[in-house]
Amino acid sequence: MEEVRSSSAWVASHASHVSIDSEGLEKVVSSVENSIPKVEWNYEGIHYFDNGPLTIQYLFVLDALNFCFWPDKDLNYDDLASGLKAALENDKSVFDADRLQKYTGPDLRQLLKWPRPLPLEDERVRLMHEVGLELERSFGGKASNIVESCGKSATKLVSTIARHFPGFRDHTVYKGHQVFLYKRAQIFAADVWGAFKGQGYGEFSDVGSITIFADYIVPAVLQQLGVLRYSSTLANNIESNKEIGSGTEEEVELRACSIYAVEKMRDLIQKRTGKQVLSVELDLWLWAYGISNPSLKHHRTLSIYY
Numbered sequence: 001m002e003e004v005r006s007s008s009a010w011v012a013s014h015a016s017h018v019s020i021d022s023e024g025l026e027k028v029v030s031s032v033e034n035s036i037p038k039v040e041w042n043y044e045g046i047h048y049f050d051n052g053p054l055t056i057q058y059l060f061v062l063d064a065l066n067f068c069f070w071p072d073k074d075l076n077y078d079d080l081a082s083g084l085k086a087a088l089e090n091d092k093s094v095f096d097a098d099r100l101q102k103y104t105g106p107d108l109r110q111l112l113k114w115p116r117p118l119p120l121e122d123e124r125v126r127l128m129h130e131v132g133l134e135l136e137r138s139f140g141g142k143a144s145n146i147v148e149s150c151g152k153s154a155t156k157l158v159s160t161i162a163r164h165f166p167g168f169r170d171h172t173v174y175k176g177h178q179v180f181l182y183k184r185a186q187i188f189a190a191d192v193w194g195a196f197k198g199q200g201y202g203e204f205s206d207v208g209s210i211t212i213f214a215d216y217i218v219p220a221v222l223q224q225l226g227v228l229r230y231s232s233t234l235a236n237n238i239e240s241n242k243e244i245g246s247g248t249e250e251e252v253e254l255r256a257c258s259i260y261a262v263e264k265m266r267d268l269i270q271k272r273t274g275k276q277v278l279s280v281e282l283d284l285w286l287w288a289y290g291i292s293n294p295s296l297k298h299h300r301t302l303s304i305y306y
């Protein structure tokens with residue numbers, strides 16, 4: 001994802017509220033360069049997997065809805081992944097393209113066995129409809145056909161998804177420049193790769209081109225590790241749970257600087273050890289670390305992208 005990498009680098013070099021601490025970054029790299037903590041995809045055991053196309057349908061619906069859990073303090077990504085898994089195990093047609101177009105908010109709640117309205121529930125429902133409609137219109141109803149049409153290229157998969165599904169078009173304008181972040185589209189490619197262990201549907205010749213997935217957990221981890229530094233105003237706003245508007249300089253910098261910082265970490269590891277590390281692997285390590293520290297304060301932005 002060259003456009004993600006280069007536009008994030010542009011933001012990092014023009015940032016006003018977030019900076020990358022090279023010494024902090026070097027320290028973190030020194031502590032992990034000889035053995036990057038390996039985190040297995042689905043280490044939590046919460047995802048559906050049957051080694052076939054239904055797994056891809058599940059992952060696509062999952063990543064269409066993989067955003068904004070924090071406004072409900074009890075809701076986590078796990079609830080979504082395991083709720084959708086249970087729904088699919090109970091009824092194999094639950095994510096058929098025609099059915100996706102008909103769900104209502106209460107239906108989705110019932111699917112997930114969630115007792116109250118979900119955060120941004122109307123947006124989640126709208127995105128399910130969008131996915132169902134476009135899958136039916138262009139891909140014979142099956143997300144596996146999107147993957148098959150991409151000739152084992154993760155880059156092509158991300159751009160195909162962004163082209164067909166407006167809800168995955170995670171880009172913005174920062175200081176007059178278009179910035180591409182593509183969190184959910186890239187995480188879908190990484191989920192397919194992880195679930196199928198790089199084989200079959202999960203075989204991508206260019207998995208190294210995917211960047212990290214700029215959500216609200218990874219920036220908080222990078223800041224705690226001393227890789228990112230925030231201006232005092234931004235630090236106070238995050239500390240006091242003040243909402244940070246989507247598309248504000250602060251929000252774009254938090255996400256783009258995280259992507260850029262991990263790319264720098266990856267370059268440094270390669271330079272020092274000669275080893276090629278994938279951003280996907282670094283992401284899973286950082287994310288799992290963040291999730292295991294519930295006291296970690298993260299930025300709060302209402303967004304359908306992450």
Ligand SMILES: Nc1nc2c(c(CN[C@H]3C=C[C@H](O)[C@@H]3O)cn2[C@@H]2O[C@H](COP(=O)(O)O)[C@@H](O)[C@H]2O)c(=O)[nH]1
Pocket residue numbers: 040041042043044066067068069070075076077078187191194212213214215216217218283284287291306
């Ligand atoms: N960077 C990054 N962000 C990720 C994930 C995942 C899950 N990936 C699965 C794939 C394989 C593993 O086994 C994981 O289970 C979710 N998120 C984001 O986190 C936030 C949820 O936080 P909380 O509210 O505490 O549940 C929310 O923005 C969500 O979109 C990831 O991998 N990387």
